[in-house]
Amino acid sequence: MSALRDMQLQLADAMRAQTMPRVASLRGDGVAGEADRLAVYHHGYRARLREALATEFPGLALLAGRRFAALLDDYVAAHPSMHFNIRWHGAGLADFLATAQAWRERTELAEMARLDWAISTAFDAADHTVIEATELANMAPDAWATLRLHPLPHAQCLRLTCNADAFRRAADRGDERPTLRRLRRPRHLLVWRPALDVRYRAVTPAELPALLGAFEGATFAQLCERLAERHGVDAALPHMASLLGQWLGEGLIGRLDMA
Amino acid sequence: MKDTMPTSRDLPYLGFGLGLRVDHYEALIDDPGQVQWLEIVSENYLVSGGRPLRWLERFRERFPLVMHGVSMSIGGTDPLDMAYLDQLAALARHVEPAWVSDHLCWTGVDGVNLHDLMPLPYTEEALTHVVDRVRRVQDRLGRRILLENVSSYISFAQSQLTEWEFLAAVADRADCLILLDINNVHVSAHNHGFSPLDYLDGLPASRIQQFHLAGHEQGGALLIDTHDAPVVDAVWALYVEAVRRFGHVSTMIERDDHIPPLAELHAELDHARMLARRLLQAAA
Numbered sequence: 283m284s285a286l287r288d289m290q291l292q293l294a295d296a297m298r299a300q301t302m303p304r305v306a307s308l309r310g311d312g313v314a315g316e317a318d319r320l321a322v323y324h325h326g327y328r329a330r331l332r333e334a335l336a337t338e339f340p341g342l343a344l345l346a347g348r349r350f351a352a353l354l355d356d357y358v359a360a361h362p363s364m365h366f367n368i369r370w371h372g373a374g375l376a377d378f379l380a381t382a383q384a385w386r387e388r389t390e391l392a393e394m395a396r397l398d399w400a401i402s403t404a405f406d407a408a409d410h411t412v413i414e415a416t417e418l419a420n421m422a423p424d425a426w427a428t429l430r431l432h433p434l435p436h437a438q439c440l441r442l443t444c445n446a447d448a449f450r451r452a453a454d455r456g457d458e459r460p461t462l463r464r465l466r467r468p469r470h471l472l473v474w475r476p477a478l479d480v481r482y483r484a485v486t487p488a489e490l491p492a493l494l495g496a497f498e499g500a501t502f503a504q505l506c507e508r509l510a511e512r513h514g515v516d517a518a519l520p521h522m523a524s525l526l527g528q529w530l531g532e533g534l535i536g537r538l539d540m541a
Numbered sequence: 542m543k544d545t546m547p548t549s550r551d552l553p554y555l556g557f558g559l560g561l562r563v564d565h566y567e568a569l570i571d572d573p574g575q576v577q578w579l580e581i582v583s584e585n586y587l588v589s590g591g592r593p594l595r596w597l598e599r600f601r602e603r604f605p606l607v608m609h610g611v612s613m614s615i616g617g618t619d620p621l622d623m624a625y626l627d628q629l630a631a632l633a634r635h636v637e638p639a640w641v642s643d644h645l646c647w648t649g650v651d652g653v654n655l656h657d658l659m660p661l662p663y664t665e666e667a668l669t670h671v672v673d674r675v676r677r678v679q680d681r682l683g684r685r686i687l688l689e690n691v692s693s694y695i696s697f698a699q700s701q702l703t704e705w706e707f708l709a710a711v712a713d714r715a716d717c718l719i720l721l722d723i724n725n726v727h728v729s730a731h732n733h734g735f736s737p738l739d740y741l742d743g744l745p746a747s748r749i750q751q752f753h754l755a756g757h758e759q760g761g762a763l764l765i766d767t768h769d770a771p772v773v774d775a776v777w778a779l780y781v782e783a784v785r786r787f788g789h790v791s792t793m794i795e796r797d798d799h800i801p802p803l804a805e806l807h808a809e810l811d812h813a814r815m816l817a818r819r820l821l822q823a824a825a
Contacts, residue, residue, distance in 0.1 A: 286667050287618035289697065290650040290659075297655060307662070309698045313734055314762040322694040322763065323657060330656050362653040366612035366625050367584050409590035478592045 296320060297327045298362060331358045334368040339375065339398040341450035344459050346391060353391070356384060372399055390444040390462060397446045397482070400438045400473040404480045407436035412476055412533040418526075425540065427503040431496050431529065434536035437474035439485060439497055447471055447482060476533025488512065492525055501541045552640055552685075552718070552750055555605055555791040557810050562796065566596050568803040573603065575810065578639070580793055583610040586636075587628045597636070606638045607751070607791075609720075612654075613643035613678065615688065616661045616671050619650055626681045633682065640750065642687035642720045645671070645708060662697035663707040668714070675715035687750050688712070689720035692728040692757070692766030704729065705743035712748045719744065721787075722753035722795075723780050724772065728764040737779050741786050752792040754780060754813060769798035772809055777816065784817045785824075792817065 283291075289307050296305050302317070302324045310316035332354045336343050343350045357378050363371040376395035379385045386392070412434065421429070448460040470485040472493065485493055491508040500508070502522070510518035529535050556577035561569070569576065579600055586597050600606065612625055633641055646658040661667045679685055690708055702710070712719050721744065730737040756770030772780075772794070784790070794809045 284618065284666065284670075285699065286662070286664070286670060287650070289662060289699075290618055290647060293659065294650045294653060294655060297657075298653070307697050307699060309696050311696075311734060313732060314694075316695070318761065319695045319732075319763070322760065322765065323655075323659070326657055327655055334656075363649075363656060364652055364654060366622060366648075366654060367587065368654075368656045406588035406591035406593050409594075475591065478595060 293323075297323050298359075299324075300359070328355060328358060330368065331363060331371060335372055335375065338369060338372040338402045339395060340453035341398045341446060342375075342391065342394045344453045345394045345446070345449045345462070347459070353379070353385060356382065369402075372402065375399065390446065390464070393440070393442050393444060394446040394449060396440055397442070397450055397471065397473070400440060401450065401480050401482065404436045404438075404473055404475040407475060410434050410436075410536045413530060413535040413538055415527065415530045417538070418530075427501060428541040429502040430499055430539050430541055431502070431505075431526070431535050432499070432537040432539070433496055433529075433534050434474050434476070437472065437497075437534060437536075439493060440471045440473065441468050442471055443468050447484070450482075472534070474534055481532070488521070489525055492522060496529075496535075553605075553791075554789050555607070555639060557814050558604075558607075558791065558793040559806055559810065560609070560793060560795040560797070561600060562800050564800040565803045565806075570599060570603070572803075574803075574807045575814070576604070576807070578605040578607065578791065578793070580607045580609045580795070581636070581638075583608045583629055583632060583641070584612055586632055601636060606636055608633060608636060608638040608641045609689075610641070610643040611658070612648060614648040615643060615645065615674050615678065616647035616659075616667065617650060618647070618670070619652065621674060621677060621681075623681070626678060630682050633684070640687055640718070641682060641684060642689060642751065644691050645688040645711060646691045658691040660691060660693035660695060660697075661707070663700040663702040663704060664697075665701065668702070668707060668710055671711050672715040675711065675717050679715070679717065685717055687718040687720040689722050689753065690725050690729070691722075692725040692732075692764075694732055694763055694765075696733055703735065703739075703743065704733075705740040709744055709748075712745065717748075718750040719748045720751040720753065721749050721783065721790075722755065723783055724753065724755040724757055724768070724776050725766060727773075727776050727779050728757050728766045731764045738782060741779075741783055744787075746787045749783075749787045749790055752780070752783060752790050753795045754792065754809070755795045755797075767798060768795055771801075771805070772812075777812070780813065781816055781820055784820050788821065789817070 292305050296303050308316040335354050346353050357375055361374050376392050379395050380392035443465050445463045452460050471482055472485050473482045492505045495505045495508050506518045506522045509521050513521055558578035559576050561579040561581050586593055644658045649655045726737050726740050754772050755768040756772055757764050758767045792813050794806050
């Protein structure tokens, strides 16, 4: 191993260590001792990652409150950043919170992190045209059965057991911390970006089977069958037609094809 | 290196500019004032789409741009990140910047990114290593790059050269250019007890392509390069010395945190313009 690489490994280990060790190759002088000098980098490492993660996870910051810094320090200690862009260090935070012993009991934290991250990644996801209603106007009647409606590639449907969206909304508006509500029945939240602004909204129970089907690549006929299980055969087609109009209107559908 | 690579004389003098920050997007489009060019942080636009790239298009139409990165890790001992360099090259093809720059530092090792601009020991080993990597980066990007001096708080027992000797040697041997951060010279001079004028005197004027001006804060005995405060008098004085030695060099204010209203940066830029004009007119 070269002397240069050996020095870099020692210094990186020292910066990441909870208790800063001495690094033999460093030199102190009359201005400041070597420990004070290394401390600038040791402190800066955590501060920078905390700041970057706080920017990507404003809802989580509000929800976790005073424990947010400890939560981030745990994450940084367990998962060093491997990406050149500091922002992408947040990609593993929700999974960490869902599995780490210290945090997994509070399931709302992982849910909140997933919502924040879905919004963050939708913000600068690849631009995509959305399907307009006029593109379906001339479709042959017998083609509808095998038609598939694909949501925008970055869109996500998140399952929530708490009011995580209220925390995100409050964080974005600078409002006070809402009261955490754990839900008896899980609900779903749709996150997508039809143009430049990221949107999120609750998915109604009546819409959910069809929306999940669309994400899974089900055909129009299969979406109607899913709705029929809930609403009855006669109501399924009009209900699906209504949902289709809604999805097209809100810029959710990015691609059509035939099964 | 490719024969078609531009020489330093091919790179334009851009005048006085600013580092582009999100807080100033609207204000800069509405009223660019005397801002002649903008420096973008490359990583902020290495994204797939959305609002950042839409804004970039607008600024690209209005201003000459240069690209400034923080992730090249030119002094790192992990292999060069070719995927990163290819993304950088693709962005450069789109933006058509006047030039591309990064820092004379390392940012991580063994796959872990420290997200800091770590100083190098000034040794022959490090010099040979960096020069080889700069050449390979320039070949990959198809253009000469600028390397910026970083602020530092540590020094290494094994260093054999001064920082300016090291920077000058990298530029000379790798045939790259220098982005001279005047604030970083001041900060490191204080922290390591060397003369900032010796630093300036040790650099080759022909390779100085850009100046950064910024602020810092006092952290105990050390100065900390925060880039979050106005330029201090000592840095203005050093800027005058740099202009005296290097003449017309594209100059910008770089503020990374505690972003003030645009008018404050306009005022700092006007001050830089006034200092340079006064000095160069007197010298003419």
